[in-house]
Amino acid sequence: MTMTIAIVAAFGAQLSPVGDLGVGDKLPDTRKIPLLSIETRPYRPQPGRSPGSLEDRLLTNGVAIVHFTSPRPKDGAEATFIQELSALQRAALGVSYPCNAVAIVPFGEKGAEDASVLLDASEQKVWGDPHIYWEPTFPRPGLYRTFRPNAGGGGGRPIETPLTFLIGPGREILAVREPGDGEDLYAWLKKSLPAEVKAVPKDPTTNVSLPEKDAWVWAAFGRTADRQPQATRLPNTLPYTYLAWQLPIGRTFASPVVLDNTIYVNTDSAGLRAVALSTGQSLLAYGLGPSWWTSPAVAGPYVFAATANGTVFCLERANFRFKWRRDLQGLITSSPIVSGGALYIGSRNGKVFALDAETGETLWEFQTGGEISSSPAVSRGVVLIGSGDRNLYAIDARTGIEKWSFITEGAVDSSPTVVEDEVVFGSFDGAVYSVNLQSGKQNWKSQLEGWVHSSPAVSDRFVYVGTVSVRPGETQGFNWIDRKTGERKGRFETPDDIYSSPTIWGDAVLVGCRDYNLYAFDKEMKQTQPLWTFRTRSYVHASPVVVGDTALVASFDGNLYALRQAKPIEVWTDGDVVPRWFIAALARQLHKETADMIDRAARGKVGDELRLTKFDALFKEVKARVAKPDVPPRTLPRDVPPTLPGATFIEYALTAGLLTGYPDGTFRPNDPSSRYQFAFALASVLESVARPDYVWKVLGERNGPPAQVEVRVVPPSGAPRTPPSDVPDRHWSRVMLAQLAETGLLVMDDERRFRGERLVTLRDVAEQWDRIVDGIRVVRVK
Incomplete structure (x- = not known):
């Protein structure tokens, strides 16, 4: 067990209890009296921010040793100060219940400075690792005067x-050692500290919790308080995705959370970020400090986030206004959870904390024997969390008292998943365990290999988890484990380690990998090869998050990626992004319908003008052809199955040379297109069909009568005819877009901006197509 002495200096509002505090008295409220770290010197008060108080060190299930001391003892012996600190540390570690040792220098900034100098200069080192604090004002030692x-x-x-002073649960003073007491401090502490402590639970001031399950909510790491990372596929969606947007946010290993269509994500130097789910627009940022290890949590009007250096923040979600902060005196790589008004989190100092979600005050602390990287789960009044001491702990959520523990043969960094009465988690011994929630008894053990850092996802049939190889000859990968027996049923060997935790999304299971990829596997293990992958530019340690029709993945390349499920054409609306196969459909329509109009014009009257089909009618025609393809396609790129909507359009566009595929032989039919790509494709087709040689070719192929036919471009009235202002001169699409703009057929905004990097939507397509319809005429002139 690891205990830390907090050496502090006190100042602040003067409290005036009648007489000295003694045994049996209750400690008054000390929240207004700051305890300040020596590392923050000089002290600069910040409105709305509290640096912490003695309240942060009091325990509901243990004892706080409050020790006022001086770096300048009367006898002049330098070693006395060091010996006192060591005695506090040894005594705190010598009891079986939580114990905080708080050393206070009540002599202002000069006293804190003397303490720092003495500790640096002394050859005798303090036993343990004390934290030094100082007092910015003198001579008003507010805490001492309490x-x-x-x-x-x-x-x-x-x-x-x-x-x-020894302060027990309920703020009761258990013992007092007066100045001048000749008894050795350590001996007095051993004698005075109680043999056991009965917890006095402190209830949260509110009942704020994670929001109810909803398809558009992912409120914490693992989604819910019991860490069940599952999302259903929305109706009227297709089983593949496209990249809707990506946003540079800063490097992170942590998963985002989502509430009210807003994404919250922790990053390295950028701190906490808020991003619009629909567009990827950056909304808010708050400089927490490095916080890339842990996911935030959202509950009620608040967002909670932890920094790597050990501080938990509570901010108002709407505007990131500061609410409270707590320094937990240890590194944090555990993600918080909020339930029943309490925030639960683990720390690398080996402690599990329950904090009041409204105020940040400590409800209880629980000490384990190792560092904690596991994130807690809460189910049926029990907090479950793993520790580096090889145990999974079950702790009473209200009192902080251990209910049971389950020991493995390795550190438990994996976060537990709770499904009904079953708790599933992994260990660095290479195994996945299933234990009973109420008793802690083992249901089964599945021995894999390497480390299991990944936190499991659980379906009706399988447990899904990734592994990390640590010894020569081991391999890492993704695993399907029988939920009833623990037998491994399938495995896919990945090129690199999986630290990411899986997420179930409909019929797929998503998981990140250090090989830079996000993988999608078949949930029912109909195949062990990936269904699809998405490649980023660095490690994907973060676990994927799914809200509605969007999967979010944060990569260590500093980007947040939004992968959105495609929809069938029958349910498209104006704001939906259209896939590449639909661009092929438009290219085919422009090419083929122009040819048909040339043939009809040659057989018609001189002077008659023929026009293309307006978009609304064209869209109905495309939907009908998708529903009932006329001729099955024969020649397709390798990633376009014949049954794909729009396969016939792709075959036509590629065969006619209207569009091209990628160098690797793929077409990527479901990927979105940018406005650059869309306009360039239509401009290229339009240029080719407006040429005289194309007219002659059509008339020759169709055995048309002798006639002179022209494809004319008539600039629509009022349309701008200058190149877009926001397309760089050397951009690959510049020449073609400029030609389209000169004819008045390129759709731009009122400031002549094209915004070509945006993904093209159905609204964009309709507006651009109808602009071309307004400007194209096919006429027989002779």
Whole structure:
């Protein structure tokens, strides 16, 4: 077990209890009296921010040792100060219940400076790792005067040290060691600390919790309080995705969370970010400091986030206005969860904390024997969390008292998943375990290999988890484990380690990998090869998050990616992004319908003008052809199955040379197109069909009568005829877009901006197509 002494200096609002505090008294509220770290010198008060107080160190299930001391003892012995700190540390570690040792220097900034100098200069080192704090004002030792009201500042009594108090649950003073007591401090602590402590639960002030399950909500790492990362596929969606947007946010290993169509994500130097789910627009940022290891949590009006250096923040979601912060005195790589008004989180100092979600005050602490990277789950009044001491702990959520523990043969960094009465988690011994929630008894053990850092996802049939190879000859990969028996049923060997935790999305299971890829596997294990992959530019340690029709993946390349499910054409609306196969359909329509009009014009009257089909009618025609293809396609790129909607359009466009595929032989039919790509494709087809040689070719192939036919471009009235202002001169599409603009057929905004990097939507397509319809005429002139 690891205990930390907090060496602090106190100042602040003067409290005036009648008489000295003694055994049996209750400690008054000390929230207004800051305890300040020596590392923050000089102190600069910040409105709305509290640096912390003694309240942060009190325990509902243990004892706080409050020790007022001086770096300048009366006898002049330098070692005395060091010995006192060591005695506090040894005593705190010598009991079986949580115990915080708090050393306070009540002599202002000068006292804190002397303490720092003495600790740096002394050859005798403190036993343990004390944290040093200082007091910015003097001579108003507010915390000392809480215990001794008339001391210092003209009160008539000197500030005397050492003075020690033991404060138990319920703020009760259990013992007092007065200045001048000749008994050795360590001996007094051993004698005075109780053999056991009965917890006095402190209830949260509110009942704020994660929001209810909803297709558009992912409120914490693992989605729910019991860490069940599952999402259903929305109706009227197709089983493949496209990249809707990506946004540079800063590097992170953490998953985002989503509520009210807003994404919250922790990053490295950028701190906490808020991003619009639909567009990827950056909305808010708050400089927490490095926070790339942990996911935030959203509950009620708040967002909660933890920094790597050990501080938990509560901010208002709407505007990132500061609410409270707590320094937990240890690195944090555990993600918080909020349930029943309490925030639960683990720390690398080996402690599990329950904090009041409204105020940040400590409800209880639970000490384990190792560092904690596991994130807690909460189910049926039990907090479950793994520790580096090889145990999974079940802790009473209200009292902080251990209910049971289950020991493995390796550190438990994996976060537990709770499904009904079953708790499933992994261990660095290479195994996945299933234990009973109420008793902690083992249901089964599935021995894999390497480390299981990944937190499991659980379906009716399988447990899904990734592994990390750590020894020569081991391989890493994705695993399907029988949920009833623990037998491994399938495996896919990945090129690199899987630290990411899987997420179930309809019929697929998503998981990230250090090989830069996001993988989608078949949930029912109909195949063990990936269904599809999405490649980023760095490690994908973060676990994928799914809300509605969008999967979010954060990569260590500094980008947040939004992969959106495609929809069948029957349900497209104006704002939906259209896939590449639909661009092929438009290219085919422009090419083929122009040819048909040339043939009809040659057989018609001189002077008659023929026009293309307006978009609304064209869209109905395309939908009908998708529903009932006339001729099955024969020649297709390798990634276009004959049954794909729009396969016939792709075959036509490629065969006629209207569009091209990618160098690897694929067409990527379901990928979106940018406005650049869309307009360039139509402009290229339009250029080819407006040429005289195309007219002659059509008339020759169709045995048309002798006639002179022209494809004319008539600039629509009022349309701008200058190149777009936001297309760079050397951009690959510049020449073709400029030609289209000169004819008035390129759709731009009122400021002549094209916004070509945006993904093209159905609305964009309709507007651009109808602009071309307005400007194209096919006429027989002779």
